[in-house]
Structures are given as C-alpha cells and as structure tokens.
Amino acid sequence: MLRMGHRIGRDKRITTHVALTSMALGASGVFMSGDEDGRVMDSVRRARDRWAPGFSVEYSPSWREVLGRARSMGCAIAHLTMYGVELQFLLDGIRSLVPSRGLLVVVGAEKVPRDVYALADLNVAVTHLPHSEVAALAIFLHDVIGPRGRISDGPRPVLPQLRGKLSLPRGPSPGPSGSPP
C-alpha cells in the first residue's frame, strides 16, 4: 500500500497507524511518500522486525514513481476516496484482482492531487463522508483479505478473554544445553 502526502509532525501518528494497520491486516508492505520521516519509518520497522519480518517498509520521494512501478509490474491501483464507488459494489472484482494481478492501495493525507484520481484504476469509497484514512484502509483490507491473510502472532502470547486481562509468561526459551536449571 502507498501512504502519500505525509507531513512531518502533523501526520506522524496517523501515518504510523496506517502502516501498522496495513501490517496487521495482511498487506505485503507499505510505501510512504511526502516528507521523509525517519522516526515514523524507524518505529514501523521496529514493529515489522518483531512481528512481520516479510512486511516491506519503503520511502519514496515521489508517489508518481511508486504508481509507475506498480503499473509496470501489472498491479492494479485502488485509491481510497469518498468520491469513489462504494467498496461493497466492487468487492467481488477486487478480491479476484489481488491474486491475479496484485493490488496497490493508495491513501492520501489532507489534500490529494487530482492526478491520483485519474491514474488509479479504481477510486473506492468507504462511505461518502470524510472520516479517516485509517478507517477506510482497515475496512478495505478486512473486506478484501479477511482474517485468513493476517499474521497471528502478537507481541506476546495472548489468552483471549471476554473479561479481565491475563498476562501470560513467555514460554521458557530452551537454554543452550536444554538442561533444567
């Protein structure tokens, strides 16, 4: 997925949420464009190293270059925008695009250049109200990929509980000799 138009300071947390959401919900990687923001890249890479080593995290100064590269690889390009066609009407088609051609999902920050609307194969709306690129991306990935594509291991072992919170100890890591202490 491509997060474009990042602004240092202002977008720090939203861009981080966009990247972590992509990772948790099964995207294969994230490109960021706009301002180059080492702190955001570092924090996303730390999460990646821990939980999803296969997830790529790249910066590109030019969103056009990322779109061009996706195009040349045969990927379809879906831009999430309230001006697009509702996801529910496109879902079956998009699901079949992913394995056959691959898909680059694009979310912008405040103001998206008009060219993006024309360069995308699909402008996809998750409601026609302005709300949140994190929310739109989450619903898109959830509906298109579903729970199957997700990585299952969290930062620590979780015993899912309806009430209360139980921290589990990490399983004992086998010592070098394997002998009991």
Add this chain to the structure above:
Amino acid sequence: MLRMGHRIGRDKRITTHVALTSMALGASGVFMSGDEDGRVMDSVRRARDRWAPGFSVEYSPSWREVLGRARSMGCAIAHLTMYGVELQFLLDGIRSLVPSRGLLVVVGAEKVPRDVYALADLNVAVTHLPHSEVAALAIFLHDVIGPRGRISDGPRPVLPQLRGKLSLPRGPSPGPSGSPP
C-alpha cells in the same frame, strides 16, 4: 462509543478520526474522556452539525461515570483490545445485543487501566497485534452495523466515479418566490 484517555496535543488527530469514524459508520454518539480538549470537540461538533445532526458529542471527565451510566441504562459494554476474543467469534451475539440492549463501545489511548478489562462485558479483539484504535473501531462498526446504519449524505453531492474526480454543483436552492431569474 467512548474514547477514553485522550491527551491534548498527542491524541488530537487520532481522537478526531475515532469520532468521525464513529459518526460515518453509524454509531449514535461519542463520549470523550481524559483531557478536555475544546478544539477536538469543536471540530467534531462542526462535522456533526453538518452531516449527522442526531449524533451526540459529549465530554466526561470520568470514564467510570460513562461506563456506570451505560450500565444503569442496561447497555452492554464492549472494549476493543488485542487481549480480547476475536470479533469474528462474537459477531452474531454482538449483532443481537445492539437492538435489544444497546451497546457502548470503548476504545482507549496508549495505556488502558486494568479495571476497564474487568468492567467491560466483552473484551473484543480485531487481531491480536497492536495497530490502531481507529482501525479496530472501523472494522467493529462495519461488521456489526454494516452499510445500512450509515448516513448517506456527504458534505457535497458525489457522483461516484471509478476514475477521475468530478465536482458536482450543489443543486439550485429554490428561491423564496420560486420564479426563474
């Protein structure tokens, strides 16, 4: 829904996205607790006044008070957390709770007090990875309420388009006399 633990400055945009996402995806209102943040409240209320006049926007200094009020009204309380039970396993039950009892959905900011886990009826996970409260809330509301519960009117008329961006003029507002100019 209840957004707890808001911190002025740091959480400004995430809290705004949480509130706008709730509104766009069919929640009936939002309570905010933590720091009182007039600018966030004002911006959410402006959006509310324009697109969803029935959506309530309230501040409470105490999340306990909001939980207690919900409890006394008979509402079920669902807290979104990676330590909970996966949404997919609870979905049917939650869907039936909404019309029968009402539901308060709780999302925290960085660190959620342990009591919240015990006071909630349901701790609900959208993956067991840390990603984004905006993403978790969006998927929860999308799966529980679906497109039917959403408001359909955006800030301006949209002609949904697969490619390109077309701004529509607002329809002519009928003049006081109704006569042509």
